[in-house]
Amino acid sequence: MAETTTTPTAVHPSEAPGVAREQLVLNNRSMSWVSNRICGIVENRQPFIWWVLFVPSVFLFSCLIFTLVYLVSTGVGVWGTNQPVSWGWAIVNFVFWIGIGHAGTLISAILFLTRQKWRTSVNRASEAMTLIAVICAGIFPGFHVGRFWMVWFLAPVPNANAIWQNFKSPLLWDVFAVSTSFIVSVIFWYIGLIPDLATLRDRAKKKLGKMLYGFFALGWRGGNRQWRHYEMAYLLLAALSTPLVLSVHSVVSFDFATSVVPGWHTTIFPPYFVAGAVFGGFAMVLTLMLPVRKLYGLEDLITAKHVDNMAKIILLTGTIVGYAYIMELFISYYAGNQFETDAFHMRILSGPYTWAYYCMFFCNVIAPQVFWFHWCRHNLWVVFLVVNIVNVGMWFERFVIIPTTLARDFLPGQWGYYSPSWVEKLMFLGTFGLFLMLFLLFIRFLPVIAMSEVKGVLPESDPHFPAWRKLREKRRLAASSAK
């Protein structure tokens, strides 16, 4: 465009030495390579390992159905919850799964607004992970009410006794927050899918494929008159989802923070939970993406740089979580509230669950510190090991927060102990089955990477890029002929 008016020293940022960024897509892959590789996952036969994972996940899912039916038909007594620990594994699992769901929305929304182009390789799968995690999470509050057939009382309509809900209760805020998060994530994910569904539609050979992909692609034609509204919609949804990431897990933390129990009644909970959710969510994204990129040959799209960036985010949020743990301990010592001091003394030294606390501390604070080292971030086995340790640690964090605190509240006469029954254990395993099953189905039928977005960040996608190449060549020739 600007052939002669730029200064002789101006260089395009993508090519300046020392500033040039690593390629987002390696090996100079073309757009059609991207389409072929990603659509190929859907169009070709699945690798054998897909079946090796799918069949057990369906089995575990059926165990989940069995435990849910058993719970509703027999009663909440089949669980290990009691007084004082009335919230056990069910709520721990709920917060665990919801927390995992936050990484997807963060990658889709916040990394979009901060112009992190590397998000394009991971946003589709992590948003799918979010949706599936929220489905797994939603099972627990729904079924932990005991009388499941009355769970519609949570909807904002008068209940069977013509009484409205208590909108001042955090339990109801939760209903709105989680439902909104799920619906907005579905909308965002679907809008992102439309151009890719059009790609699958245009490549589909079989009638059923053409019909289904064509139906859900809504007749997308990729015209710029459509793209400009689409880009506006995408930007607005990213802007809407950003406060959602921050608010939903804060509202979940309000379930605990608005109570009076020592160890729960603290204002640190909202930022602590949100940081923990992002932390655990990114760990789960890597847990899924590292095998997927290997199995389906996506290393040129989900590169070492992507893994590096995600490891750094895990390090950052893990350190924030560690800071929150230390601050809780300090404030319990310093604040002068005897109940708070005793609650934390029992958590770390004298209570029945101190093993859980140290497990949590090691997994969440100590283990991710290896990511300070470049070698550790780039050795995929180390990364895979550490992110799984983080997954375990984040579950333990919720365990330490919930049953540990309830087991030791104000009156010693009230103190108790909680251990989960087989029904709770099987139900939790069953949700992993549901999660894996739905994720495998997502890989099987939908494009696991956002093709149109990746094409948009390839170097050749910029209409001004070839002009810079030619200009630089011209200048180099001019400089060498002038010598």
Next chain:
Amino acid sequence: MSTSSSQTNGLFGYVAQFATSADLYHAAEEVRDAGFTRWDVHTPYPVHGMDHAMGLKKSWLSVVVLAGGIAGAFTALALQFFTQVMLYPTVVQDKPTNLFTIPAFFPVTFELTILLAAFATLFGLLIFIMLPRWNHPLFNSPLFAKFSDDAFLLVIEARDAKFKAEQTRSFLSEIGAGDIEEVKF
């Protein structure tokens, strides 16, 4: 209407393929300057700066979304205030059931604002881009199907006032098109 002659011979328009996004960008500027109105570029991803090259203004979807958000905030506040304070004052732990209850309504109001804004985004988008529309003459063209893969296409419709079959075809060749295909209804 100048469309009658093209309608009778069933011509929808031309699809022209360009080699790179830069070529398409420059071609779009030429088509814009030539005064065409019923035309579009079809790409696998949104090309940076193409709105300017086509002479298009910004999208007003944002207003629709704002309206949705305001509706959400209003609905949530009205719902909660009406049910908790007016219809049946819900006293919980002796907390007030009057105007001072409003801070407790914030989380639900916030979430419902976002929810209705998101619905406005989805339905507003679908209305603005006039989808779903599963049937369109362009789907008859095998060249057009490549837009979703890696092709950069420019489509000029026959019903445009400046469209003249042979001249438009040669104009497209002049501005750098490779393949040019006729699309019939």
